[in-house]
Amino acid sequence: MYRRLWRAISTLIVFGLLFVTPARAADPEIDKLLRSPVGKDWVTNGGNLTNNRYSTLKQIDTTNVGKLKGAWMTRLKGSGVGGKYSLEASPLVKDGIMYVVTGNDDVFAMNAKTGEMIWEYWSGIEQNISTVCCGWVNRGLAMGDGLIYLGQLDANVVALDMKTGKVAWKTPIEKWQNGYGVTSAPLYYDGMIYSGITGGEFGVRGRLTALDAKTGEIKWRWFTLPAPGEKGSETWPAGTDHSMRGGAAIWNTPAVDPELGLLYFAVGNCGPDYDGSMREGDNLFCTSMVALKAKTGEYAWHFQQVHHDIWDYDAASPVVLFDTVIDGQPRKGIAEAGRTGWVYILDRTNGKPLIGINEKPVPQEPRQKTAATQPIPVGDPVVPQCAEKIPGYDEAGCLYTPFWESPVLIQPSGIGGTNWSPMPYSPDTGYLYVPGTVRTSAFVRNSSQYTTGQRYTGGGQAAPIGSPMTGTFTAIDAKTNKIAWQTKTPYRVGGGGGSTVTAGGLVLRGEPDGNFLALDAKTGQELFRFQTGFGADAPPVVYEVDGEEFIAIAAGGNSMQGSAYGDAIWTFSLKGQLGPLWAPPAPATVAGPTGPIAAGVDAVKIGANNTEYSFAPARTRIKAGTTVSFTNVGDIPHDSTSLVQTDGWSTGVLTKGETKTVKFDKPGTYYYICSPHPWMYGQVIVE
Structure with a gap:
């Protein structure tokens, strides 16, 4: 008797589980498109x-x-x-x-x-x-x-x-x-x-x-x-x-x-x-x-x-x-x-x-x-x-x-x-x-x-x-x-x-x-x-x-x-009527800073002019003994770090609004990057 009762209860439990927790129905139309070769729609x-x-x-x-x-x-x-x-x-x-x-x-x-x-x-x-x-x-x-x-x-x-x-x-x-x-x-x-x-x-x-x-x-x-x-x-x-x-x-x-x-x-x-x-x-x-x-x-x-x-x-x-x-x-x-x-x-x-x-x-x-x-x-x-x-x-x-x-x-x-x-x-x-x-x-x-x-x-x-x-x-x-x-x-x-x-x-x-x-x-x-x-x-x-x-x-x-x-x-x-636009400035094909050299500029902004990953100016010319300030005006942390390790200079990480300075005593050309974002290049020419 107890065995028959337990068997009946077990059957009800299993049926109940199947009834109350059915497999969740997916989107049948999207599912079919996902499994098929791509036709008129592009759905993923x-x-x-x-x-x-x-x-x-x-x-x-x-x-x-x-x-x-x-x-x-x-x-x-x-x-x-x-x-x-x-x-x-x-x-x-x-x-x-x-x-x-x-x-x-x-x-x-x-x-x-x-x-x-x-x-x-x-x-x-x-x-x-x-x-x-x-x-x-x-x-x-x-x-x-x-x-x-x-x-x-x-x-x-x-x-x-x-x-x-x-x-x-x-x-x-x-x-x-x-x-x-x-x-x-x-x-x-x-x-x-x-x-x-x-x-x-x-x-x-x-x-x-x-x-x-x-x-x-x-x-x-x-x-x-x-x-x-x-x-x-x-x-x-x-x-x-x-x-x-x-x-x-x-x-x-x-x-x-x-x-x-x-x-x-x-x-x-x-x-x-x-x-x-x-x-x-x-x-x-x-x-x-x-x-x-x-x-x-x-x-x-x-x-x-x-x-x-x-x-x-x-x-x-x-x-x-x-x-x-x-x-x-x-x-x-x-x-x-x-x-x-x-x-x-x-x-x-x-x-x-x-x-x-x-x-x-x-x-x-x-x-x-x-x-x-x-x-x-x-x-x-x-x-x-x-x-x-x-x-x-x-x-x-x-x-x-x-x-x-x-x-x-x-x-x-x-x-x-x-x-x-x-x-x-x-x-x-x-x-x-x-x-x-x-x-x-x-x-x-x-x-x-x-x-x-x-x-x-x-x-x-x-x-x-x-x-x-x-x-x-x-x-x-x-x-x-x-x-x-x-x-x-x-x-x-x-x-x-x-x-x-x-x-x-x-x-x-x-x-x-x-x-x-x-x-x-x-x-x-x-x-x-x-x-x-x-x-x-x-x-x-x-x-x-x-x-x-x-x-x-x-x-x-x-x-x-x-x-x-x-x-x-x-x-x-094939029925289109619109022609092309003017070509934009081309991206760089050679690594390094670009743009004109700013003479006598001793302040560099990082992330200026809505271009987060850039130094402004990217190239500057100063006299020996000048102290250059680097200010992060972008939205995310940046730094300015020498590409030549023997120079050994870096501003360290700058949060938004933070400024650090570096003094350049010796004449020469100094290249630097933002180390978290090494596609950013800068140049300081010291006369």
Whole structure:
């Protein structure tokens, strides 16, 4: 009797649980679009769940792309205009409405056919966030369940009503004061929102956060840095808590394979970036590609691109999923373009190399606890792997040359290879399209003490004065990892931007000089060029409204590239009537300060004239014995530090409004940088 009663109660309990907690229904329409090839709508950052940025639209193709003109151009009301901001987001388009976010985390909805504004969301974000690494930027949005989602620099994830722009929910996933933020576009999938987090230069503990898409409730977190006893903890020094502040941020939008139930993403650099002396071991999961079970966050596999990274070679660009045939066998691939200049191509079912990747011995520096070997892919790198000797530097090295307290030249630099830029894949050509930066840096290590919310890099790097800064754009054959074709660019193109590929045989991309380009996907031949008037450093998107195909790109500049800032959304079509704008000032192609020399000026302002990452004047001439004042008038902390270590001068970190002075007694030419933002250059000529 009791057994029958217990069986009945158990049945009721199970039935009750099934009845009161059904699986939460996702957005069926968005879910279908995410799983399908990209057509008339562009509903997620990478086009669909693969991140392959491939559009099946082909009304615009290689035969008629030269007839494109501007269909409309809309300005985003001054949002994110200024030297501290970058405009790098891909717009989203659904049912004839376009949604785009700026570097100030402001969101705009527009008529995708006319550019007419429908609604605006102004973030009201604090302008004195001091833990921003590399410029104010937001790389895109997600959509689902009738909401638009974004991450903000203040480490909030926000959901907006698609029809009105009103805030539906806002969830903090950390505190920006502790070094955290969000710059990546989130991913909507199966009723969840997935978001990475920034802060690799501030001693954070990286993580992926999964939130309920309707409510904003945090469902689970997966930490990219293992706690003691967790998988990967054996790759950190035993008996220490170094991994708890080891960086490993996630800068990119994940991808998903619904059939495998796996979610994929790339993980950034370790902290402190340049000092490996106190973190002996491979330091998982820094600089790795990772797969988790999408529903639970349970670990599936990983592949580390750089063991014990001391060069800031973080894996920052989005992973790309693709299907291919190798040796007559169908294979499921995943690829990521690293800052090493290599593309890493794996089997996405298990994380094993799809094409060869061999562990090879590399140069050693025992004080840096360097790894004995590094994984070197079979195939071709997209940028040079060794630096050329430059006067004034004792050593010129290659990709894995270590360093200590004397500057060592290395190429690709930590801002080389591909950095944040998405890489599309075309099933028609079988090519991956990779933007690259070619830049030599002088690397140096120094001691760094951890303080919550303060920079924690353990050294730095900067391009030597007068050294060239150029780029490459490369088609890589995904079956061989070898170059199919490559073009050299006069500017760096790996620090933003990216491209999109279409069934019309086109590769679409912008350049920091303001030009929007269309190339033949098979050959790389340039077919179309249009001047947008602002730095075109965002990935384009392709969509259709009322049977007409459009191409859209955000043009507003990039703070690290130094390209011309603005707030424009350009769209193009075969029926367009708008012509190009005047070309803006071109970004620098040689490292060093620019502009006229100001005679007799003994006061330098940092962050003046709405250009956060600059010195004003950048070049000044004074007499020996003059004391020069450096005042931070920008929104975030800066310093002024000599590029020549034997000079030994630095203002130290200056908060907003703070001033420090330096006296220059000896004649000569003194170059300096802002060490947290080493793309800022200044010059003092002492007579």
